[in-house]
Amino acid sequence: MNTVDFLNSREDLLSPGISACQGCMAELSLRVILKVLGEKTVLVVPPGCMAGAAVGGWNKSLGTKIPAAMPQLGNSASMLAGIKAAYDLVDPDVHCLAYAGDGGTADIGLQALSAAAERRDNIIYVCNDNEAYMNTGFQKSGTTPHGARTSTTPVGSVGRGKVNFKKDVPMMMAMQNTAYVATLTPAYMNDFVEKVQKAATIKDGLVYLHVLNPCPTGWGTKPENSIAYARAAVQSRYFLLYEYRNYEFTVSAPTKNIREPKDVTEFLQKQKRFAHLDEQDYEEVRRVVNSRWENLKKLAGL
Numbered sequence: 008m009n010t011v012d013f014l015n016s017r018e019d020l021l022s023p024g025i026s027a028c029q030g031c032m033a034e035l036s037l038r039v040i041l042k043v044l045g046e047k048t049v050l051v052v053p054p055g056c057m058a059g060a061a062v063g064g065w066n067k068s069l070g071t072k073i074p075a076a077m078p079q080l081g082n083s084a085s086m087l088a089g090i091k092a093a094y095d096l097v098d099p100d101v102h103c104l105a106y107a108g109d110g111g112t113a114d115i116g117l118q119a120l121s122a123a124a125e126r127r128d129n130i131i132y133v134c135n136d137n138e139a140y141m142n143t144g145f146q147k148s149g150t151t152p153h154g155a156r157t158s159t160t161p162v163g164s165v166g167r168g169k170v171n172f173k174k175d176v177p178m179m180m181a182m183q184n185t186a187y188v189a190t191l192t193p194a195y196m197n198d199f200v201e202k203v204q205k206a207a208t209i210k211d212g213l214v215y216l217h218v219l220n221p222c223p224t225g226w227g228t229k230p231e232n233s234i235a236y237a238r239a240a241v242q243s244r245y246f247l248l249y250e251y252r253n254y255e256f257t258v259s260a261p262t263k264n265i266r267e268p269k270d271v272t273e274f275l276q277k278q279k280r281f282a283h284l285d286e287q288d289y290e291e292v293r294r295v296v297n298s299r300w301e302n303l304k305k306l307a308g309l
């Protein structure tokens with residue numbers, strides 16, 4: 008069955024319509040993940056866009072058809088590990104899923120996440136990376152890229168966007184031998200669905216899925232172009248698609264099959280958060296993108 012038919016055959020477990028911003032890829036990604044994992048899933052979503060828009064729900068009812076709860080911003084992994092321990096007593100096949108933002112993952116929730124991976128708690132932890140604290144008004148996070156304008160890394164007489172570079176959380180998780188790590192984005196839906204399907208089969212520890220989800224509101228892009236930005240991120244090697252399991256890295260087909268990578272400007276140029284960047288900045292981004300790709304090739308033995 009092809010991916011479209013497969014997804015159409017699965018029950019939609021998220022509130023109908025779109026309750027987030029137009030063009031929000033975080034909502035699409037969560038919808039697909041829930042379709043793949045199915046109704047025997049328990050969800051936690053810490054404060055952030057998806058807790059507010061999709062899961063917290065309206066009129067005192069949940070926005071999901073499955074049990075969902077909101078942990079604190081920093082403790083999703085530890086709270087979910089406790090939920091999983093309780094479910095293991097009644098039904099070990101229940102998927103325990105966290106869908107956390109990049110701020111809740113790369114910054115404030117990192118200790119809880121790393122500890123759960125080290126304990127090999129059998130939970131599925133998804134980082135919805137929209138590259139800033141979006142729900143509270145575009146503040147910089149650890150995964151905000153170099154140069155990006157946010158409300159805490161302004162552009163003008165006081166600065167030129169974020170000075171430091173993006174924290175590479177999936178690589179950190181691989182380096183601590185997390186049971187399964189994958190990077191994914193909804194622009195490559197076959198790859199996306201395959202990785203979530205694989206995540207559902209992992210029984211020996213924590214699954215960490217890092218999803219790049221363009222955010223039109225925070226990035227200053229048109230809602231109808233979100234998928235195009237996600238595709239440009241992959242095609243320029245700004246965002247590398249790969250998997251890690253048992254000390255082995257595998258570069259995923261959409262990244263592996265790139266013959267002529269697009270220039271990073273394909274990804275950066277029409278985003279308002281990068282509007283102030285000049286050729287020297289682009290060159291710096293190219294240098295980092297290239298180093299990360301060379302590093303991944305070595306790890307994957309390419």
Ligand SMILES: Cc1ncc(C[n+]2csc(CCOP(=O)(O)OP(=O)(O)O)c2C)c(N)n1
Nearest residue numbers: 054055056080108109110111139140141142
């Ligand atoms: C300890 C703590 N600090 C700050 C907040 C306020 N807060 C709520 S949502 C949010 C943004 C979270 O950003 P991210 O995790 O990237 O998720 P996004 O909003 O981008 O989906 C913040 C800072 C909070 N809830 N708890």
Ligand SMILES: [Mg+2]
Nearest residue numbers: 108109139141
């Ligand atoms: Mg975010």
